[in-house]
Amino acid sequence: MKIVVLVKHVPDATADRTFDPSDNTTDRTGVDGLLSELDEYAVEEALKIVDAGHDSGGVEVIAMTMGPDGASDAVKKALQMGADSGVHVLDDALHGSDALATARVLAAAVGTVGEVDLVLTGMASTDGSMSVVPAMLAEYLDLPHVGFVGELTVSESSVTCRRDGDVASQTVEAALPAIVSVTDQINEPRYPSFKGIMAAKKKPVQTWSLADLGVDAGAVGLDAALSVVREVVKRPERSQGEVVTDEGDGGVRLAEFLAARKFV
Amino acid sequence: MGEILVLVDHVDGVVRKTTTELLTIARRAGDPVAVFLGSGYDDAARQVLASYGATKVYVADAPELEEFLVAPKAEALAQAATACGAVAVLVTASAEGKEIAARLAVKLGSGVITDATDVAADLTTTQSVFAGGYTVAAQVPSGVAVIAVKPNAATPEPSPSSPAEEKLAVTISDSARRARIVARAPRAATGRPELTEAAIVVSGGRGTGGDFGPVEELADALGGAVGASRAAVDSGWYPHAYQVGQTGKTVSPQLYLAAGISGAIQHRAGMQTSKTIVAVNKDPEAPIFAMADFGVVGDLHTILPQVTAEVRKRKA
Ligand SMILES: Cc1cc2nc3c(=O)[nH]c(=O)nc-3n(C[C@H](O)[C@H](O)[C@H](O)COP(=O)(O)OP(=O)(O)OC[C@H]3O[C@@H](n4cnc5c(N)ncnc54)[C@H](O)[C@@H]3O)c2cc1C
Secondary structure, rough: OEEEEEEEEEEOOOOOOOEEEOOOEEOOOOOOEEOOOHHHHHHHHHHHHHHHOOOOOOOEEEEEEEEHHHHHHHHHHHHHHHOEEEEEEEEEHHOOOOOOHHHHHHHHHHHOOOOOOEEEEOOOOOOOOOOOOOHHHHHHHHHEEEEEEEEEOOOOEEEEEEEEOOOOEEEEEEEHHHHHHHOOOOOOOOOOOOOHHOOOOOOEEEEEEEHHOOOOHHHHHHHOOOEEEEEEOOOOOOOOOOEEEEOHHHHHHHHHHHHHHHOO | OOEEEEOOOOOOEOHHHHHHHHHHHHHEEEEEEEEEEOOOOHHHHHHHHHHHHOOOOHHHHHOOOEEEOOHHHHHHHHHHHHHHHEEEEEEEEOHHHHHHHHHHHHHHHOEEEEEEEEEOOOOOOEEEEEOOOEEEEEOOOOEEEEEOOOOOOOOOOOOOOOOEEEEEEOOOOOOOOOOOEEEEEOOOOOOOOOOOOOOOEOOOOHHOOOOOOOHHHHHHOOOOOOEEEEHHHHHHOOHHHHHOOOOEEEEOOOEEEEEEEOOOOHHHHHOOOOEEEEEEEEEOOOOHHHHOEEEHHHOOHHHHHHHHHHHHHHHO
């Protein structure tokens, strides 16, 4: 079984994330980046399938990313966790690509890997947080997709998923090949072991350009984006109001505040 | 001005409040055309769509819409968009809504914007990004704009109409019949307002120590919904459906009360746009206080019951 896990390199959410003022794209150089934490769950789920070992033919896990130079760090982290090899789609023309172009390029890359049984992704990136790329990928690759999966069972020919929806929890089945995006409820991602970190150094990572994928550079990047950011404004920090220390009447004082604001 | 398609968000035919918000927004930009997919379309549903100004209602009912995940709905919606030459399509920014929007964008070759907190008459959207740190104005400059709109993006304003009704005969491809729903377990009803729609939310975190009783009682006294931090959800104290934050729900109520929640960036991402924020935490250094309009430093186990009693007294 061949599994591709899509991983994204994102600016650290606990740092001061910002935009590049010249073109309103996410600033990916001024802030330290890391593997999107929500993709760790997808990597872990792939490794659990390896560990379960019920595919007699063995399970191969390929970590794939698209992004600028530093994005290979996301692949590296996945390799340290236990993925077998990596693919980094790297091309200057990709700068500023929207979700559609991203999905189109990733679809071409998955196609180039060939004979993929399962594509695993996180539920959203922690920077753009749109949650649309996996479903778009399903359209481009013409594969079934199950999103927001909180529990996954994989057999040699199908997946059974618990999808945690807004109003109901659904059990969904699809034949392989398929695309599954997983939530942060699905598992507890492992930390890379020392052995894993050492082993990762020897694992192969291929770098592919748009030409390697047969994707026209004019169809991607900021100029081809079908949605345009007009303006970016930093939200004023919320100012701190009154904070009182409870001296036995804290609850009453809180209720008084609520009443003054007409919530009671 | 053109036709703005609104995908009706409904549970077994019961139209959700978010749909009335979408219709209100659509009226700013053009003529709202409602698309009702699946079974359950009845007088009550018709009434809601007419009260909020739908000029036309497309009804498409095919078994595939309920037997398979998302893909058939995206196909049906694409067919509706083509049938009326829509200039924009609005869907609710729920898990399913965003996946429908994603597929629709590919089918129509259109740009997509998700999680809009407002949409102007020229279809310029407002989004809150980076955990609420920035506000972004965006637009789909050409083609059919596909926009997933957050709950509470607008106050629903009635505008009675008498919409024409049209049955839409949709064709569902084999491709769209591959993720089969084999079982469905509806979420248990709580009798409380829907978390994303509630005017008041009372949330509990790790500081509750696992006892959500005081949180629920205060929520009930105030007529609000209950939320939880991921730490509380991960500990198994409260169901994930009630998690507020980056990987849970985004709420934007009039009042958000955080009890025993530190205020991590991922939690703030889900509640930062609340109008009034109140915090109860025993640690005076907790980051939640920096964004609170009112805070009490102390033990929530004594403070919350006191607030509840006082609220009940004042309401009596
Ligand atoms: C990718 C990712 C996604 C995430 N998504 C979310 C998300 O969607 N939602 C979310 O909430 N978190 C999310 N988190 C987790 C987040 O980083 C925090 O770990 C979490 O919000 C902490 O929850 P908490 O505030 O309840 O717990 P803690 O941070 O442990 O805080 C508990 C607070 O309770 C106070 N306290 C303890 N006892 C009492 C008492 N008796 N009375 C009053 N106060 C008391 C303490 O002083 C402390 O401030 C995410 C993290 C990651 C990495």
